Amino acid sequence: MNTHDLKIFEAVAANGSFTRAAEVMFTVQSNVTARIKSLEEEFGTALFNRTSRKVTLTSAGETLMHYSKQIDHLVQEAKKDIEKSNEMSGQLTIGCIETTMALKVPDILRRFTEAYPQVDLEFKSERRSELISDVLNYKLDAAFVSAPINVPGLEQVHIKDEQLAIFASATAPELKILLAAQPVKIIVFDQGCAFRARIESWLNSKGIIQYKSIVLNSIEGIVNFVEAGLGITILPAELIAQYYKGRKLRSFPLNKELGTMSTVLVFRKNVPHSRALKTFIEMY
Template sequence: MNFHDLKLFEAVVFHGNFTKAADAMHTVQSNVTARIKALEEAFDVQLLTRSPRKVSLTTAGEKLLYYSKQINHLLDEARREIHSAGQVIGELKIGCIETTLALKVPALINQFGEEYPDVLLEFKSGLPGDLIQDVLHYKLDAAFVSAPIDIPELEQRHVKKDKLVLVTAANTDIKTALAAKAVRVVVFDQGCSYRARLEAWLNAKGIGRYTCTIMNTMEGIVNFVEAGVGISVLPEDLVTQFYSRRKLNTFSLGRGLDTLSTVLIYRRNVPMSAALKAFVALY
């Protein structure tokens, strides 16, 4: 067994297919098959369940994948640190919920870029649950997500606290929206913190049934709310900074539901690169 075997193993898991993994790793399928077999013999377990169309992890395979990601991550970091000669260089992959991407990232790129011009920042937007999993599985170095987070493997830094507001079309107030036969909401998919707050507010009002229009962008939510399709919950700063000229009304959610904290999360169980240390130090 060697470290490249683990890279091949991860490629097979990622692609779910030996042929695709071989293409991605610039080798032949027979080599991938042989190296995976060697891994299984080394650990004396079956790591993958084979089928004609795809492969999947066994329980033992899931455990090896967890450690493989740590090993390969540490090796990559070691190479970067050894060749950096004390400089803060490299690449950081950062996840963001979409409002953080709009409100915080542009200024963040400017500030970090001025201090550390040799670090490439790559941002990915997504739902909090997906971003958390990406950090845990080494797909992201860190992520901005909504608090609270109670995961032992993750460290967190408080970033900011947002005030949340109900948002309706300009010609609609909350009483009118709730008086409709079918209350309609415009939200992100399950896992969105703003959607969870809106649903909690509706439940507190005794409204357990409502029609959801699910969007995948902030612009889409604002457009549909403005058109009167439904109501939503958004950060007040987002509405005032980016959508003040749109035909929207905002209303209070009430105490207990109207604030949401954002934290920066990163892995606790591995050493941080110089670039990640510098990024975290901003907070």
């Protein structure tokens, strides 16, 4: 077995086909079949369930996939650490939710790239659940997500606490009148968003289980809809104060439990970290 065999194994799993895996690996199907057979003989078990339409991982294949991703990560980290130059270099891919992207990323980029110009720092904005999955599956080096989080395989460091508030149009009546309307309309991101979970929990605490969700995919869109009086939302108070101060919005406070959101930086545990990632973690 070698690392190329594992790449072929991952290609078959990702594409569900020996033929397609051969295409993406720029080889012939007979070679893919031979390498998978060799792996199965080495481990003494079938790695794929084979049907006429698709191949899928067996439980043993799922286990090997877990280790294969770790092996690939270790090889890449070894390459980075063996570089001849003493100057820190390489690439970091960091995930965050959209509000973190708007509030914190510009300053993070400025500070980190000024200190370590040879490190290519990239950011990906996604929902919390996707960010956690991407860190676990080696698609991200680390991610800023909302706490609490208790996921096996991840470590975390506390970054900061943010204050959340309910926002409505400046022309909206008092909150109790808004909540008396049927149905209550909320402006939110898609499922998996921490702010959506907060406003839904808040409504449930008020005994409101029937409400209408208007789902948007950007902060700007949410602010526009709220300003137009189409519903209410929950967002960080700092975000609105810093970027939307002139907008026609009014805010309502939340209790401490729902109104405080802790942000943590999560990254894989029990695996070697590159110098760049160690430095990023220490900085933030």
